Amino acid sequence: MSQPLLSVRDLHVTYRSEAGPVPAVRGVSFDLAPSETFGLAGESGCGKSTIAGALLKVLPPGTDVTGEVLLDGEDVLQMTPGRLRAVRWTEMSIVFQGALHALNPVQRVGNQIAEAIEVHRTAPDAGARVAELLEVVGLPARRASDYPHQLSGGQRQRILIALALACNPRILIADEPTTALDVMVQAQVLELLERLQRELALSMIFITHDLSTLSYVCRRTAVMYAGRIVEEGLADEVFARPKHPYTAALAAAFPLIGDHAHRMKPSGLGGDPPDPRDIPSGCPFHPRCPIALAECTSAEIELWPTGEGRNAACVRVLDEARR
Amino acid sequence: MSDILLETRGLAVRFPGRHGEIARAVDGVDLVVRRGEVLALVGESGCGKTTLARTIMGLERPAEGEVVYEGEPIRYDAGFLRPYRGKVQMVFQDPLGALNPRQTVYEAVAEGLRIQKLPGDEAMRVADALARAGLRPPGRFLRLYPYELSGGQRQRVVIAGAMVLNPTLLVADEPVSSLDASVRGEILKLMLELVRDAGVTILVVTHDLGLAWNIADRIAVMYLGRIVEEGPAEELLSHPRHPYTRALLSVVPEVEEMEQQILQGEAPDPTRIPSGCRFHPRCPLVASGEAARLGIEERCRYDDLALHDVAPEHRAACHAL
Amino acid sequence: MAASPRSIAWQRRRRALAQAWAQYRQHLPGMIGLVVLVAIVAMALLAPVISNPDELHVVNTVDNPRWATPSEFPLLGTDNYGRSVWAQFVWGARISLLVGLAATLVAVVIGSLVGIGAGFYRGVGSAILQRLTEWFLVIPFLPLAIVLASILGPSVENLIIVIGITSWPSTARLVRAQVLTLKERAYVERSRALGASNRHLMGRHIFPNVSPIILANLTLTVPIAILSETTLSFLGLGDPTRASWGKMLEESFKAGALSRGAWWYYLPPGLGIMAVVLAFTLIGTALEEILDPRLREQRR
Numbered sequence: 001m002s003q004p005l006l007s008v009r010d011l012h013v014t015y016r017s018e019a020g021p022v023p024a025v026r027g028v029s030f031d032l033a034p035s036e037t038f039g040l041a042g043e044s045g046c047g048k049s050t051i052a053g054a055l056l057k058v059l060p061p062g063t064d065v066t067g068e069v070l071l072d073g074e075d076v077l078q079m080t081p082g083r084l085r086a087v088r089w090t091e092m093s094i095v096f097q098g099a100l101h102a103l104n105p106v107q108r109v110g111n112q113i114a115e116a117i118e119v120h121r122t123a124p125d126a127g128a129r130v131a132e133l134l135e136v137v138g139l140p141a142r143r144a145s146d147y148p149h150q151l152s153g154g155q156r157q158r159i160l161i162a163l164a165l166a167c168n169p170r171i172l173i174a175d176e177p178t179t180a181l182d183v184m185v186q187a188q189v190l191e192l193l194e195r196l197q198r199e200l201a202l203s204m205i206f207i208t209h210d211l212s213t214l215s216y217v218c219r220r221t222a223v224m225y226a227g228r229i230v231e232e233g234l235a236d237e238v239f240a241r242p243k244h245p246y247t248a249a250l251a252a253a254f255p256l257i258g259d260h261a262h263r264m265k266p267s268g269l270g271g272d273p274p275d276p277r278d279i280p281s282g283c284p285f286h287p288r289c290p291i292a293l294a295e296c297t298s299a300e301i302e303l304w305p306t307g308e309g310r311n312a313a314c315v316r317v318l319d320e321a322r323r
Numbered sequence: 324m325s326d327i328l329l330e331t332r333g334l335a336v337r338f339p340g341r342h343g344e345i346a347r348a349v350d351g352v353d354l355v356v357r358r359g360e361v362l363a364l365v366g367e368s369g370c371g372k373t374t375l376a377r378t379i380m381g382l383e384r385p386a387e388g389e390v391v392y393e394g395e396p397i398r399y400d401a402g403f404l405r406p407y408r409g410k411v412q413m414v415f416q417d418p419l420g421a422l423n424p425r426q427t428v429y430e431a432v433a434e435g436l437r438i439q440k441l442p443g444d445e446a447m448r449v450a451d452a453l454a455r456a457g458l459r460p461p462g463r464f465l466r467l468y469p470y471e472l473s474g475g476q477r478q479r480v481v482i483a484g485a486m487v488l489n490p491t492l493l494v495a496d497e498p499v500s501s502l503d504a505s506v507r508g509e510i511l512k513l514m515l516e517l518v519r520d521a522g523v524t525i526l527v528v529t530h531d532l533g534l535a536w537n538i539a540d541r542i543a544v545m546y547l548g549r550i551v552e553e554g555p556a557e558e559l560l561s562h563p564r565h566p567y568t569r570a571l572l573s574v575v576p577e578v579e580e581m582e583q584q585i586l587q588g589e590a591p592d593p594t595r596i597p598s599g600c601r602f603h604p605r606c607p608l609v610a611s612g613e614a615a616r617l618g619i620e621e622r623c624r625y626d627d628l629a630l631h632d633v634a635p636e637h638r639a640a641c642h643a644l
Numbered sequence: 645m646a647a648s649p650r651s652i653a654w655q656r657r658r659r660a661l662a663q664a665w666a667q668y669r670q671h672l673p674g675m676i677g678l679v680v681l682v683a684i685v686a687m688a689l690l691a692p693v694i695s696n697p698d699e700l701h702v703v704n705t706v707d708n709p710r711w712a713t714p715s716e717f718p719l720l721g722t723d724n725y726g727r728s729v730w731a732q733f734v735w736g737a738r739i740s741l742l743v744g745l746a747a748t749l750v751a752v753v754i755g756s757l758v759g760i761g762a763g764f765y766r767g768v769g770s771a772i773l774q775r776l777t778e779w780f781l782v783i784p785f786l787p788l789a790i791v792l793a794s795i796l797g798p799s800v801e802n803l804i805i806v807i808g809i810t811s812w813p814s815t816a817r818l819v820r821a822q823v824l825t826l827k828e829r830a831y832v833e834r835s836r837a838l839g840a841s842n843r844h845l846m847g848r849h850i851f852p853n854v855s856p857i858i859l860a861n862l863t864l865t866v867p868i869a870i871l872s873e874t875t876l877s878f879l880g881l882g883d884p885t886r887a888s889w890g891k892m893l894e895e896s897f898k899a900g901a902l903s904r905g906a907w908w909y910y911l912p913p914g915l916g917i918m919a920v921v922l923a924f925t926l927i928g929t930a931l932e933e934i935l936d937p938r939l940r941e942q943r944r
Contacts, residue, residue: 043503152589153368182367182530187574187585209504212533212576246505253504256577257536257560264515266537268508272473380837401841408839420830425852427656434848435838466656481834488838 003073004031005203006055006092006171011067013050013059021064022276024050026227028067032171037197037204039214039221039235041250045273046224048207052175055205056088071171090120092171093164095157097179102160103148109159110134110144116166133162138192154185161192165200172196173205178213190217211247212254215239220309223247226274226284229303233310243312245289283315291316325394328492328524329356329379329411333388336371336378346593348374350548351388353630356492361518361525363539363556365532367571369590370545372528376494379526380413392492409439412485416497418477422469428453429465432484439488452487455521456480457513475506479513486517493517495527499534511538533577536560544568547601548593550630554637565639566606599625600642608643617643667934674930680923684916688737699728700735700887714908721908724899732887733912739888740920743803744870750808751869752815752862759819760854764827764846774820780813789872793881800883807872815861822854856935863928867921874917889913 013025025047032038042048053059055069057076069076071091079087096102104112113133114126123129131141137158148156157177164172174193178186194217197204206218214221215235222232223244231244242248249269255262271288274280280287286296295315303311304318336349348371356362364372377383379390381397381404389396397407412435415421422431432449441448453461456479469477478498485493495514499507515538517523529535535542535556543553544565552565563569573581586605591597597604603623606614614620619642622628630638668674687694698704708726709717720729762773789806796802826832832849840848876882877890878897896902896909 043505154589182589183532183571183575184367184586185589187583191583191585210576211504216576249505249508253507254577255533255537257533257572257575258578258580262537263557264538266508266511266515268475268510268512269505270475270509272475272506273503382833382836405839405841408837413834413837415830415834417830421834423831423835423849423853434835434840438835438839438841438844468656484834484838 005034006032007070009068011054013054014064016062019277024227024276028229030222032203032205034203035201037206037218039218040205040207040224041211041214041221042224043209043273045276047227048224049175052094052173052207055173056092056094057084089116090122090167091169093169095160095164095172095174095177097176105148108145108147113163113166116163120167122167133165137162153181154188157181157189171203175207211239211251226279227276230313243306243317244314245291246285326357327355328358329392330354331388331390334385335387336374336383337386340594344594347548347596348593352550354543356524356526359522359524360540361527361538363535363542364526364528364545365535365542366545367530367590369592371548372545373496376496376528380411380494381407409488410490411492412488412490414482414485414493414495414498417501418474418481419469421481422477424469428467428480431480432487435484435488448487452483455486456483474502475509478502478510491524493523493525495525497529514538532572532575547590547596552639558637564633564644565641566608567602570607599623599627619643664934668930671930673926677923677926680919684737684920687734688741691734691738695731695734697731699731711906720912723909729909732892736887736889736892737916739886740870740873743800743873744866746804747807747869748862748865750804751811751865752858755812755815756819756858759816760823760846760850763820763823764850777813777816785810789876793876798881798883800886803873803876803882807869811865811869818857818861819854822857823850826850826853860928860932860935863924863931867924870920889917
């Protein structure tokens with residue numbers, strides 16, 4: 001990759017809580033090229049949403065963040081508050097999950113978008129820009145005067161996308177943008193995101209637990225577990241030929257229709273994704289891993305290469321490479 | 324013993340809307356559930372599948388039609404419903420919400436036994452149900468509270484609570500959608516084991532076609548209160564006939580061979596059901612002119628229709644078929 | 645299984661209670677309230693020991709100095725009839741507390757039953773209960789209480805009834821709101837799906853989850869009841885044969901203690917009421933925080 005647009009280096013995020021420090025992200029690094037869609041996959045507690053917050057520095061005060069987030073070479077984590085405010089939303093913005101409470105329930109949606117525009121003064125006529133944005137996301141302009149509860153789930157998601165685009169960012173972080181939506185509406189929103197990415201030359205970080213959607217939308221992806229990346233590579237490859245047993249388990253939750261290997265053979269993992277306050281020793285996945293070895297309880301796990309542009313954090317990969 | 328365990332005949336369930344209009348959540352459904360099968364009721368939100376499931380459970384009363392269990396229409400008086408619920412049980416979408424936070428696992432599972440006043444050793448039956456639901460050893464779980472369990476474990480407790488009554492039919496409403504993705508397979512596996520070992524019949528309500536591929540014998544696809552296609556799972560998923568089913572399958576990311584047909588807009592709400600074939604305003608056949616070419620466009624717009632055979636055991640409600 | 649599941653459940657409940665107490669101990673305002681309350685209750689219970697009940701009656705105090713200051717006549721001086729103010733204060737505490745607690749019990753029991761009924765059931769019965777609640781809420785307390793007290797006659801028992809009847813609507817409202825939320829919970833529907841009758845649902849699921857709110861509301865209603873008793877006694881509607889703090893205020897007022905500067909007659913009951921009300925309020929607030937089920941479920 002020539003100069004990546006965004007470069008995250010060894011990111012650590014630790015929340016402060018009454019019960020002690022909570023290490024949500026434990027050393028994550030990845031690059032995002034211009035006009036690329038990068039996927040971040042994982043389930044609850046893996047740290048993926050924390051990363052979204054860390055990139056825009058919108059984590060609760062007192063949270064410990066170390067590492068580098070290089071936006072065009074400039075470290076976001078070291079920016080002055082003034083520079084940060086200028087960067088937020090105009091360079092990078094977030095599309096949240098379209099739940100009802102992602103928007104202010106007592107303010108018309110058009111005004112909420114206009115607010116972002118006015119705060120950053122990116123357009124002389126906020127009203128016109130709002131109408132333009134609604135058109136871009138496929139909503140009739142009159143929707144601007146609706147309240148959030150008057151919109152359907154799909155429409156709310158479009159509004160959140162319009163809100164994220166309000167100041168012409170170069171990077172869009174989409175945090176579970178289609179999770180609560182019906183399959184057809186999900187397809188509509190994914191189509192919209194794909195079109196926007198092409199037309200506006202956007203880079204996107206797509207965060208989700210749905211591996212099948214991710215492989216459809218993203219070129220490269222990283223799978224997270226317990227605050228670390230456990231596998232990364234081209235999304236199709238990672239989904240179709242996973243190298244890490246967790247990725248395999250996650251992929252099995254989205255069986256390919258028509259694939260007889262999954263017909264009447266559901267498979268899943270016991271237990272739960274680990275609580276960040278109580279991460280198992282060695283490889284954090286070992287308690288649930290179907291192919292764990294004795295050394296997995298204490299080994300120092302790293303992301304080891306397992307092919308062109310492919311890495312996986314599993315000792316078996318290391319064995320393979322040695323042979 | 325007949326092959327048919329439960330069926331609905333002309334079932335219609337209506338709700339009053341906020342401004343006086345009527346929402347026809349279930350609008351004429353003839354569903355057949357066969358003994359020992361796993362039937363998936365598939366559809367998007369608002370199609371009426373959850374209402375249909377709850378009506379089968381007796382939690383909603385139909386405005387028209389009837390639910391027929393083992394040949395006998397169900398009644399809604401307490402005298403009938405209590406024993407009926409001993410035979411038809413439910414698994415809920417959100418296991419955390421479905422368990423009273425103040426009840427231990429033991430109490431949650433024993434509740435059904437106490438309500439039904441079933442004889443026998445309660446403690447033994449509870450332990451047995453927990454073990455069958457995969458929580459072993461059961462003794463470890465009896466004194467725990469729901470917040471001390473993982474999501475998968477909670478759902479197993481709910482399943483144990485249903486299975487302790489030895490029902491013949493289990494109605495599962497989105498049984499895995501609130502669980503973490505990596506855990507879902509375990510619960511689905513359990514459900515298949517229950518069919519195999521306890522001989523229970525399962526009606527699973529879901530929006531997830533992948534889940535239907537995973538565990539269903541037959542599938543019924545619902546749209547706006549009606550079944551628009553039904554048939555054996557493999558047949559329906561590999562050769563979908565109804566344009567809605569075809570569109571739905573085409574956009575599921577787990578299906579690769581079909582060209583995407585993304586429907587415009589969203590399904591209208593059940594207070595404003597279109598005339599004729601209720602799918603016609605969004606139907607790709609109408610939008611592309613294909614319906615006109617086939618000479619059926621008039622009928623699509625104005626003639627309502629029922630399911631008819633399109634292949635052995637496979638029915639759909641479409642004028643083009 | 646070593647112990648029966650029922651005994652295990654009891655063990656868990658005891659442990660939960662111990663946990664709640666440990667939490668309560670850390671709540672400073674709550675502890676202050678508790679200490680004050682315990683002190684006042686102890687004082688009221690020990691009344692026969694720490695004061696002379698004969699000093700309450702005019703016939704016995706003919707020889708006592710009138711309007712004696714606390715330094716002249718310990719511990720709190722005398723009133724215009726020579727009666728010991730200290731004795732009135734200590735014995736008056738009993739009546740104030742008794743009426744406050746008993747009236748609260750009446751109010752909370754009525755209010756809870758009405759609230760659960762109105763919240764759980766739909767249709768005509770529920771509508772009637774709701775209208776009844778609203779009607780009582782709308783009528784201003786004091787005129788209603790005065791009318792009722794005048795009709796029933798002045799006695800401690802009637803005072804309890806009057807205050808109880810006028811205080812239940814706020815409990816009913818609170819309970820109904822909570823029941824409406826609980827009714828929609830998935831576990832209530834699950835119980836119904838298991839074949840539960842309405843009675844089982846109310847007893848097993850609704851009531852246990854509503855009782856923390858009722859308890860907190862109870863502790864916050866007691867001060868209101870005590871104040872109501874004080875007010876009614878002050879207006880002369882209280883029991884003329886029994887000393888109470890409200891009666892002390894009434895009599896001191898009528899006897900002109902204010903213009904006389906006989907602070908030992910009106911200040912103690914005033915401060916006593918303030919202390920009790922404050923104590924219950926602090927305790928009630930602490931209980932609300934601890935027993936809030938939303939906070940409970942988050943505590944993982």
